[in-house]
Amino acid sequence: MKLPVHRWLRYSAGYSAAWAEAVIRQASLNGPVTVLDPFVGSGTTMLAAQDAGAASYGIEAHPFVAHVAQAKIYRHTDVAEFQAFAEQVEAKAKSITASIDHYPKLIKSCYDDETLGQIDALRRAFELLKDNTPASELTWLLLVSILRKVSHANTAQWQYVLPSKSKKRVTSPIVAFAEGISTFAKDMNASVNLGPEPILIQGDARTCEGVPSGSVNLVVTSPPYPNNYDYADATRLEMSFMGDITGWGDLQNTVRRFLVRSCSQHVPPKSVDLETILADPILAPIHDEIAEVCRDLAEIRLTKGGKKTYHLMVACYFLDMAHVWNSLRRVCASPSQICFVIGDSAPYGIYVPVIQWFEKLALAAGFTSARFEQTRERNVKWKNRKHRVPLCEGRLWVEG
Ligand SMILES: C[S@@+](CC[C@H](N)C(=O)[O-])C[C@H]1O[C@@H](n2cnc3c(N)ncnc32)[C@H](O)[C@@H]1O
Incomplete structure (x- = not known):
């Protein structure tokens, strides 16, 4: 995943942004296009639509994944404000005493104490400073995007976490956060605002509530397949670290109940x-x-x-x-x-x-x-x- 912005957080996208953009551009040759992705995930189709100059709606039912998509939509906001906010979090973290005892078992098995202490300090600094501005939301995304990079645990083929398998190279949280600020800033600087801001709905594709009747003329999507992949489990590491869930058992109520029933869980x-x-x-x-x-x-x-x-x-x-x-x-x-x-x-x-x-x-x-x-x-x-x-x-x- 090398495309600017799309590379910020790895998620099973289903197709590349370049392909989605080509489909939208082709459809636009016949007149104005309004795109809908009813399973928008981390936002690939919406960003592609905007790059193709088209209006778009995206629906995502998974609260954490919808949050990721919303943060990416802020790619065209003020880069300097994002950098200043993220650097403030970085600086504040240095003065924070970490406390790691409360983290769930999964988190403790994915990080050694020193690493967990450093990401805990970053999280606490973020919690103290967050203010719902685009800069703050982008910094939230930056923080969750470093969690797998700084863990010694490997991720399975489809992103589940395997604490028992380890990676050869692990980046330190301080370095990963600083590198992340530069990558985000570079990608934000490079992205040209070509189309209307996409409309993200944290909702349900089964009703498409929030999308006006007859308002769309192109749908590009990759729905869940009936192949037992658990989208709720895919973000367990991030949600556990951020305190959204305390363990696997919470996934049913916080995530799975909103999703199309594509796994036996x-x-x-x-x-x-x-x-x-x-x-x-x-x-x-x-x-x-x-x-x-x-x-x-x-x-x-x-x-x-x-x-x-x-x-x-x-x-x-x-x-x-x-x-x-x-x-x-x-x-x-x-x-x-x-x-x-x-x-x-x-x-x-x-x-x-x-x-x-x-x-x-x-x-x-x-x-x-x-x-x-x-x-x-x-x-x-x-x-x-x-x-x-x-x-x-x-x-x-x-x-x-
Ligand atoms: C194959 S992924 C789509 C990935 C997307 N193309 C991307 O760029 O990230 C399918 C998505 O459908 C979401 N989903 C499942 N049930 C849903 C529902 N009822 N309404 C909306 N989204 C849903 C899942 O959470 C998952 O993110």
Whole structure:
């Protein structure tokens, strides 16, 4: 991740800002474009829209991730004010006596006492000085962006933290914070303000509340895949350090309950009734196929040690996404263009035809055409894989 601003915090973006900007520029050749990303994450699409001169809305349900996206929108604010604020935090931290006893276990296992003392002092200095100005919000982002760099713990393939695995090179907090100030300032200086300020909504893609009806004509997004990735857990390190949560158990209430149900942690056994979900009329376009897949998953789980509730996850995921398609129809003018960067999945080796089902749900919601452009194959190198179902990823283009 080398692009200015986008590089400030690593997050599973789904696609590059350069690609999103190219899509938006191409669409703009036919007239003014208003973009929506209903799963905007750390803000890639909104920043790309602004760089392409287009107005945009972004919706993000994860409170911490929405905070990151909002801070990035401040990239065009006064650089000198940001630098002065961050340097004040840096200076104040030097006079603060650290106190590390209260940190949760995860944090203690990710930092030695000296490092934790230094980042604690930075956090306390920030807490004393914060004032909700753009400079303050950018400094918050800077602070959370150094947390993984200064930890000896490794992060797993998708950003979960592995305290038991260590990295070879670790940067000291003082150096990381100072380097961060220069990187942020450099990127802010380099970014030219080309379009209207994006509108970020900390909300729910299932309703698109806050986006006026018929106001959008281009949707570019990468929704969660039904592949058991836990977006709540992805920011556990940062949220634990900042005091937003005390441990894994808090993630359900502070984050997961707001999100599309794409991992089994969303749906503990008996938390929902499968037959009731499947009978929802909004799933009628895919009813017979999804019912078969969910029943197969309900059976196969009984043969597996973890007994994961993928049967409930798949049903709830498509119920949630059917609502997303209906809400997109409400906010999209006619005609509009939609691009979903999406992949299929195969929990417990049972194939879930995500792309075909999305096509059906999109057409049932009132869009008129759907076309899939495959960009890569997945799960084709069998080594270390849990199952041998070939999968793919690509762009689902919907119009109407
Ligand atoms: C693949 S990521 C998108 C990443 C994004 N392209 C970026 O640049 O960071 C999917 C995002 O959808 C968010 N999400 C999940 N459920 C949501 C919901 N109901 N409404 C809005 N956002 C949601 C997750 O928190 C996650 O950040």
